[in-house]
Amino acid sequence: MSEDVLLETRGAVGLVTLNRPKALNALSLEMCRALHPQLNAWAADPSVKAVVIRGAGGKAFCAGGDVRAVAASVARRDAGPSLSREFFLAEYALNHRIHHFPKPFIALVDGICMGGGLGLSVHGAFRAVTEKLLLAMPETAIGIFPDVGGGWFLPRFPGETGTYLGLTGARCDAADALWLGYATHRVESSRLEDLLAALVATDWSAPGRDVAARVLQGFHQDPGASGLAARAEVIARCFQGNRMEDILAALEREGTAWAEETRATLLRMSPTSLRVTLRQLRIGRGQDYDATARMEYRLSQALTARPDFQEGIRAVLVDKDQKPRWNPATLAEVTDAEVEACFAPRPEDELELPALS
Numbered sequence: 001m002s003e004d005v006l007l008e009t010r011g012a013v014g015l016v017t018l019n020r021p022k023a024l025n026a027l028s029l030e031m032c033r034a035l036h037p038q039l040n041a042w043a044a045d046p047s048v049k050a051v052v053i054r055g056a057g058g059k060a061f062c063a064g065g066d067v068r069a070v071a072a073s074v075a076r077r078d079a080g081p082s083l084s085r086e087f088f089l090a091e092y093a094l095n096h097r098i099h100h101f102p103k104p105f106i107a108l109v110d111g112i113c114m115g116g117g118l119g120l121s122v123h124g125a126f127r128a129v130t131e132k133l134l135l136a137m138p139e140t141a142i143g144i145f146p147d148v149g150g151g152w153f154l155p156r157f158p159g160e161t162g163t164y165l166g167l168t169g170a171r172c173d174a175a176d177a178l179w180l181g182y183a184t185h186r187v188e189s190s191r192l193e194d195l196l197a198a199l200v201a202t203d204w205s206a207p208g209r210d211v212a213a214r215v216l217q218g219f220h221q222d223p224g225a226s227g228l229a230a231r232a233e234v235i236a237r238c239f240q241g242n243r244m245e246d247i248l249a250a251l252e253r254e255g256t257a258w259a260e261e262t263r264a265t266l267l268r269m270s271p272t273s274l275r276v277t278l279r280q281l282r283i284g285r286g287q288d289y290d291a292t293a294r295m296e297y298r299l300s301q302a303l304t305a306r307p308d309f310q311e312g313i314r315a316v317l318v319d320k321d322q323k324p325r326w327n328p329a330t331l332a333e334v335t336d337a338e339v340e341a342c343f344a345p346r347p348e349d350e351l352e353l354p355a356l357s
């Protein structure tokens with residue numbers, strides 16, 4: 001049906017290739033719906049010992065969810081079930097399937113990986129990243145929030161680095177990703193085909209986790225020092241606050257070029273997104289993954305219905321003028337009630353997650 005995701009088995013390995021290279025392999029509803037049943041089948045098939053997921057085209061693993069299609073559908077007020085609802089339900093169900101996957105799930109992350117790309121990788125057991133990695137959660141730039149479990153995995157990164165990454169959309173390289181704990185291995189891009197061949201050729205009679213770890217370790221190369229690690233202390237100092245105003249004031253007090261640039265970056269993001277995201281990350285700190293996914297589904301429906309989502313998509317992905325006109329335009333104009341409303345239960349429209357082993 002869909003050529004946008006290629007599904008095959010090679011020996012004991014189930015292989016997923018995201019195959020929309022012109023859209024940087026952005027994840028569509030159709031791709032979620034093609035992939036999910038295949039993952040169920042591989043989870044149940046004793047001849048499949050591991051799943052590998054990668055992106056086609058050499059530039060991107062996955063640039064995110066197909067937010068452009070979601071925004072267009074909201075703008076057209078399409079009749080029938082909304083694409084925002086269908087897409088986020090399917091994406092969270094898929095992330096949940098991966099989070100609870102009973103076999104080694106190995107992402108080969110070569111190039112751009114943002115938003116939905118983390119959803120397809122961070123929930124599995126292993127992530128091999130390359131020298132081409134560009135990792136980010138940039139959603140506050142398009143009027144939404146770090147979804148696909150950002151409320152769960154960002155607070156579990158060291159110190160306040162997850163808060164920093166989720167609010168600013170800052171990019172990470174391979175060394176940063178390994179230090180964060182996102183990456184489990186760092187492999188030369190040119191050796192990924194050999195790594196895949198080794199996973200296919202290996203003897204899977206020992207426990208799968210140990211087999212996968214041993215094969216990956218054979219391709220691992222140290223990426224050197226992380227720039228993010230070097231800034232961890234100042235990030236912890238500036239991003240510990242529970243209010244955006246406190247974070248901006250801490251950056252101002254810091255007085256360095258980095259702090260000024262970071263403050264300027266935050267002031268370009270959707271004020272509503274920033275306030276919602278900070279609250280999401282603080283709640284997620286003390287919550288398990290499934291509860292966080294239910295919270296995020298509510299946020300996805302609330303924020304995709306707000307004007308900043310249309311405006312963010314216009315400014316970043318359609319007109320590409322990078323000059324969004326946010327509404328409300330400033331942090332001070334976003335009321336606590338507006339933020340709170342985004343977290344409210346929606347009795348007719350909640351995320352239902354099946355119990356998975």
Ligand code: QUE
Pocket residue numbers: 022023024026027063064065066067068114115116138139141142316317
């Ligand atoms: C924030 C995002 C996304 C983004 C840019 C942001 C996102 C996403 C894409 C994207 C990029 C290139 C494409 C495409 C989508 O960009 O989620 O189809 O060709 O998918 O600042 O969250």
